[in-house]
Amino acid sequence: MKLYTGKIATIAEEMIRTLSTDGDIEVGEAHEAQLDVEAILKEYVRLDRELTDKAKDLMEQRNLPYGQFGKLKRAMADEKQFALGEEATAWIANQILESFMASAHVEEVFADDVVLRKKVRDILRKHMMVDEELDQEVRNRIKNLEEGTQAWELEYKRAMDQIKRKHGLE
Numbered sequence: 001m002k003l004y005t006g007k008i009a010t011i012a013e014e015m016i017r018t019l020s021t022d023g024d025i026e027v028g029e030a031h032e033a034q035l036d037v038e039a040i041l042k043e044y045v046r047l048d049r050e051l052t053d054k055a056k057d058l059m060e061q062r063n064l065p066y067g068q069f070g071k072l073k074r075a076m077a078d079e080k081q082f083a084l085g086e087e088a089t090a091w092i093a094n095q096i097l098e099s100f101m102a103s104a105h106v107e108e109v110f111a112d113d114v115v116l117r118k119k120v121r122d123i124l125r126k127h128m129m130v131d132e133e134l135d136q137e138v139r140n141r142i143k144n145l146e147e148g149t150q151a152w153e154l155e156y157k158r159a160m161d162q163i164k165r166k167h168g169l170e
Contacts, residue, residue: 001085001128003092004169005045011127012037015096015120024111024119025100032105040095044088051076051084089128093120130169137163 012034019025027033055073058064064072077084083091097116100106109116138159145152 001088001125002131003041003045003048003088003124003128004130004164005042006168007127007130008038008041008045009034011041011123014127015123018123019111019116019119022111022119024109024116025106026108026110027105028107029105033103036099036103036105037096040092040099044092044095047080047082048084051080051082089121089124090117092124093117096120130167134160134163134167134169 015037016025016027016030016034020027020030025033051073055069055076058072058076059066059069074084094117097113097120100109100116111119138156141159141163142152142155145155
């Protein structure tokens with residue numbers, strides 16, 4: 001699961017609209033509340049990229065094999081109390097709920113934290129699961145090549161880049 005910067009505005013808009021329509025929150029200026037959510041999502045992406053860069057630098061300095069990347073990044077994330085992968089939706093949802101309580105643009109919160117957290121996580125999960133859809137689209141496009149070959153790997157990367165651009169992701 002990955003949060004793409006191209007999806008941030010869509011996620012924030014859907015989140016504020018859904019929670020407002022369902023009567024879970026009351027917002028004064030919906031666009032400003034949406035910008036608050038966008039800021040949290042953008043900060044998540046920034047921190048994730050920062051950790052990725054630091055992990056790559058550390059691997060290079062220590063001359064570690066690429067297989068150690070995930071373990072190193074996760075250790076660094078744990079150190080900063082930052083969530084990756086499946087836990088990311090829970091971490092982001094908690095940040096968003098905290099912002100609702102402090103935001104001048106969210107006038108009232110009516111729903112329980114458990115209800116809000118579930119709705120926020122469901123919206124996040126829906127938009128962050130795009131990786132599987134992209135993978136399937138790429139595989140359908142290059143099905144004439146044998147998986148595991150160098151040609152397949154190169155074509156997979158090229159097709160993935162094209163499809164991400166087509167969908168406005170990263």
